[in-house]
Amino acid sequence: MRAWRISLATAGILLGLYGAFRLLTNVGFVELLVLAAWLIGAVVIHDGILSPAVVAVGWFLASTxxxxxxxxxxxxxxxxxxxxxxxxxxxxxxxxxxxxxxxxxxxxxxxxxxxxxxxxxxxxxxxxxxxxxxxxxxxxx
Structure with a gap:
């Protein structure tokens, strides 16, 4: 099991590094800024709106x-x-x-x-x- 986890983690890290390399070499600076803004917005929407809404609905369903x-x-x-x-x-x-x-x-x-x-x-x-x-x-x- 440990070898399996290490191999999956290694594959994930290598794929992430490959993706970062491709972004930095093939995408312009302005597009990278737009991507960064989009990712920040996605985190804010997820953590600030969606997650609290899911918790609230789950709590409501659990009580009703x-x-x-x-x-x-x-x-x-x-x-x-x-x-x-x-x-x-x-x-x-x-x-x-x-x-x-x-x-x-x-x-x-x-x-x-x-x-x-x-x-x-x-x-x-x-x-x-x-x-x-x-x-x-x-x-x-």
Whole structure:
């Protein structure tokens, strides 16, 4: 196990160094500053907004939803949050490029709604399967 961890750590460090080398040799200084600003903004948004929101929602769910249902609801919220984080920038950038050049011509709002509905249905189905498997004739009476 120790050799496996050392090899993974070494591979990660080498890949990180390769990426840094490529950034420093192939990307202009202005683009590096934009990248640095973007990374700082991502950390601020994650640590200042997303993480406290996730903790607050988790606390609320822990105090209001039964444990058996909570894991399926939390799973849906994680998946839904990830889908939303991916879709919102695409929705905001729609119509910013000429049609001949743009790949953003889809209806991302409708697609996001459909995907969220499918994720919610899957979560409900999995929860219903779990409840059905745990229900015994004595519980039904």
């Amino acid at each position: 939803v039964r444990p058996r249902a909570r894991r399926y609801l939390q799973g849906f919220l994680v998946v839904g949050g990830l889908m939303t984080v991916i879709a919102v920038p695409l929705m905001l950038r729609k119509d910013t490029q000429p049609v001949s050049k743009a790949m953003l011509q889809q209806s991302y709002g409708a697609n996001l709604t459909l995907l969220l509905a499918l994720a919610a249905a899957l979560s409900l189905l999995l929860y219903a399967i779990r409840v059905a498997r745990r229900t015994t004739p004595a519980d039904a009476a």
